[in-house]
Amino acid sequence: MSTNLTKLASHDHKMSSVEKMKKSLSGPGGTIVLGLSIIIGTSALWVGKMTFTSFNIYLILGYLAIPLIIGIFASFSLLSGVVDLSIGAMVALSATIFALLCVNGINEWVSAVITIIICMGFGAINGTAIVVFGANPIAATLGMLVGLRGLARILSRTAPSTSTSQDAISLFITGLNDFTESQISFIPVLFIIALVLVFVTQGIISLTRGGRHIRAVGGDITAARRAGLATERIKFLSLLASSFGASIGGILYVGKLGSAPVTLGTGMEFTIYAALMIGGYSILRGGVGNPMGGFLGLLIIAVFANLVDNKGLDIRAADIFVGVLLLVIVYLDIRRGGDAFE
Amino acid sequence: MTHLSSSRFKVPSLRKSADSEYLATILILLVVWIFLVVISVINRSDFLSRATLSAVTFNMCIIGILAIGQGFVVISGGILDLSITVSMLITSFMIVVFYDLGWNTPLLIIVSLLCAGVFGLFNSILVVWLRINPLIVTLATGFAGGGLLLIVFDRGLVDPKSSIADFGTSYLFGLPTAWWPMALLTIGAHFFFKYSRVGRHFLAVGGNPLSSKAMGISLKRTRVATFVGSSIFGGIAGIVFAGFTPEIRPNAGEYYTLPVIAAVVLAGFSLAGGRGSFLALFISVGFLSTIPTALVFFGLESIWQTFIQGFILIIAVSIDAYRIVKVRGR
Numbered sequence: 001m002s003t004n005l006t007k008l009a010s011h012d013h014k015m016s017s018v019e020k021m022k023k024s025l026s027g028p029g030g031t032i033v034l035g036l037s038i039i040i041g042t043s044a045l046w047v048g049k050m051t052f053t054s055f056n057i058y059l060i061l062g063y064l065a066i067p068l069i070i071g072i073f074a075s076f077s078l079l080s081g082v083v084d085l086s087i088g089a090m091v092a093l094s095a096t097i098f099a100l101l102c103v104n105g106i107n108e109w110v111s112a113v114i115t116i117i118i119c120m121g122f123g124a125i126n127g128t129a130i131v132v133f134g135a136n137p138i139a140a141t142l143g144m145l146v147g148l149r150g151l152a153r154i155l156s157r158t159a160p161s162t163s164t165s166q167d168a169i170s171l172f173i174t175g176l177n178d179f180t181e182s183q184i185s186f187i188p189v190l191f192i193i194a195l196v197l198v199f200v201t202q203g204i205i206s207l208t209r210g211g212r213h214i215r216a217v218g219g220d221i222t223a224a225r226r227a228g229l230a231t232e233r234i235k236f237l238s239l240l241a242s243s244f245g246a247s248i249g250g251i252l253y254v255g256k257l258g259s260a261p262v263t264l265g266t267g268m269e270f271t272i273y274a275a276l277m278i279g280g281y282s283i284l285r286g287g288v289g290n291p292m293g294g295f296l297g298l299l300i301i302a303v304f305a306n307l308v309d310n311k312g313l314d315i316r317a318a319d320i321f322v323g324v325l326l327l328v329i330v331y332l333d334i335r336r337g338g339d340a341f342e
Numbered sequence: 343m344t345h346l347s348s349s350r351f352k353v354p355s356l357r358k359s360a361d362s363e364y365l366a367t368i369l370i371l372l373v374v375w376i377f378l379v380v381i382s383v384i385n386r387s388d389f390l391s392r393a394t395l396s397a398v399t400f401n402m403c404i405i406g407i408l409a410i411g412q413g414f415v416v417i418s419g420g421i422l423d424l425s426i427t428v429s430m431l432i433t434s435f436m437i438v439v440f441y442d443l444g445w446n447t448p449l450l451i452i453v454s455l456l457c458a459g460v461f462g463l464f465n466s467i468l469v470v471w472l473r474i475n476p477l478i479v480t481l482a483t484g485f486a487g488g489g490l491l492l493i494v495f496d497r498g499l500v501d502p503k504s505s506i507a508d509f510g511t512s513y514l515f516g517l518p519t520a521w522w523p524m525a526l527l528t529i530g531a532h533f534f535f536k537y538s539r540v541g542r543h544f545l546a547v548g549g550n551p552l553s554s555k556a557m558g559i560s561l562k563r564t565r566v567a568t569f570v571g572s573s574i575f576g577g578i579a580g581i582v583f584a585g586f587t588p589e590i591r592p593n594a595g596e597y598y599t600l601p602v603i604a605a606v607v608l609a610g611f612s613l614a615g616g617r618g619s620f621l622a623l624f625i626s627v628g629f630l631s632t633i634p635t636a637l638v639f640f641g642l643e644s645i646w647q648t649f650i651q652g653f654i655l656i657i658a659v660s661i662d663a664y665r666i667v668k669v670r671g672r
């Protein structure tokens with residue numbers, strides 16, 4: 001994995017093999033691989049053989065798949081220099097709308113399309129506030145986060161009382177559930193799809209002109225504008241992409257859980273962005289990071305959550321771990337010449 | 343900033359324009375607030391009652407004090423303190439712990455505030471010495487701190503006979519006693535940032551850190567003071583919170599984080615730092631605290647509150663950004 005990342009990291013530069021080696025150890029890739037080895041090693045020592053059973057790997061990858069899909073789409077907005085904090089709430093809204101439509105007897109496919117369109121409509125509101133009016137992305141999408149959580153709660157109450165319990169619309173869609181639970185040997189199909197998405201996105205970001213444009217807008221918007229790029233359109237589209245990913249995630253969760261709880265995705269934005277930042281993205285500047293790193297960052301968090309689960313520890317210990325890990329990774333990035341504060 | 347520069351250079355117009363800009367914000371907020379009250383009264387004439395006044399002022403106490411702390415961070419260029427509710431809950435829980443140990447009230451208040459201060463010091467160490475962006479620092483410490491609170495404390499029961507609970511449930515001059523600290527702190531903050539030398543230093547650092555440094559203001563000291571200060575304000579809110587909450591839950595902070603940021607942005611504080619009025623903040627806290635009660639009178643459940651608050655925040659930041667673009671030109 002390390003060599004793979006090195007290739008990706010050094011894609012733009014021609015370097016000697018020694019320089020590549022050095023860079024792979026001190027660069028973001030090195031940090032991630034080191035972190036991953038430490039966490040897997042800890043798990044292997046502490047939990048024992050159980051870490052590597054096929055069922056446990058299935059659990060880890062199953063836990064990882066949907067957040068990974070959401071995270072990959074959200075990474076487009078990070079790359080173009082805007083952070084969308086509303087993705088967690090968007091997941092809850094999408095699940096609620098989808099479940100509500102299905103409960104009311106609308107065909108699942110039609111419901112899914114309507115859900116995605118509505119969610120992207122809210123993504124467009126984000127885009128209008130941030131791109132057209134120039135609002136601070138963090139403040140605007142924080143508002144969207146709270147607004148959408150409220151909306152999900154309001155909509156959830158309108159469902160027929162027979163299908164709601166404890167702030168969740170429950171419905172079981174056989175086809176969708178089969179799809180989200182299906183596996184090839186011990187690898188969940190959803191995870192394979194997510195991984196394909198990671199590679200495709202990696203290709204788009206590093207090889208195509210569109211990918212370079214997104215990085216350019218995130219890296220230096222003034223330069224990108226002077227180079228004649230449609231900077232505003234790129235930012236707007238990247239925000240639409242993140243809301244699209246979140247709406248897909250919400251629909252998949254309904255299939256997996258058999259219900260749409262209004263608390264779905266609470267704090268997910270923090271976990272996903274922490275993972276992406278571990279993987280080399282930054283929520284403060286665009287143009288940096290790659291999807292492979294984001295995937296490994298999420299893998300670190302998933303392995304840790306699994307470790308906590310297997311040891312029967314308090315699940316909230318994962319919050320502390322994510323917080324501390326985030327600080328360590330950002331500090332290491334600053335030591336390497338990342339953007340320090342003052 | 344204007345005070346500092348006017349000692350050497352004459353820039354009278356800058357100060358005047360800043361004041362008139364705040365005045366416009368205050369007036370707009372007042373009009374919106376009055377409009378909300380008027381339509382609520384037209385809808386239900388019994389809206390204007392002692393019960394409403396008491397509900398709104400109780401809402402204001404916590405959000406108001408937290409908003410002063412948050413405003414302090416924003417105006418001095420610290421971006422945002424996303425962990426301010428953790429400081430609040432640390433203090434509330436420490437009060438319960440020390441009370442159960444049998445400490446006397448002044449001592450336990452001071453020591454619990456110090457605990458919040460230590461948390462703020464930890465934030466500022468990460469910001470100043472490790473040079474991590476405050477937004478990431480407070481996101482992480484808020485996340486980790488919240489998790490730690492959940493693990494360590496299940497819940498905190500405040501003794502209803504304690505003087506803290508007395509303070510939280512009694513009334514003074516017709517308003518809740520707990521409301522007065524917020525009002526006094528607002529006035530204090532207003533005069534501190536407008537007239538005191540130290541206050542102007544914070545404003546200067548928020549407006550332009552590099553030129554402030556060139557003028558001899560220590561950035562490090564300012565940052566430490568900012569984050570310790572915001573945690574202390576969080577701690578004061580924690581005292582008030584312990585006063586009128588019989589049972590403190592470790593996840594109680596979630597409810598406050600956003601309204602506080604909404605209040606600060608709505609009051610015209612620039613997230614880039616250096617600009618903001620604490621009088622406007624008072625009005626925006628009042629307006630946001632009236633919404634929940636008004637919703638009840640409109641027959642809407644309290645779940646509508648978060649929905650409306652979220653979209654008010656988006657609209658407010660959009661208008662704010664648009665105004666700046668218009669002033670500066672593209």
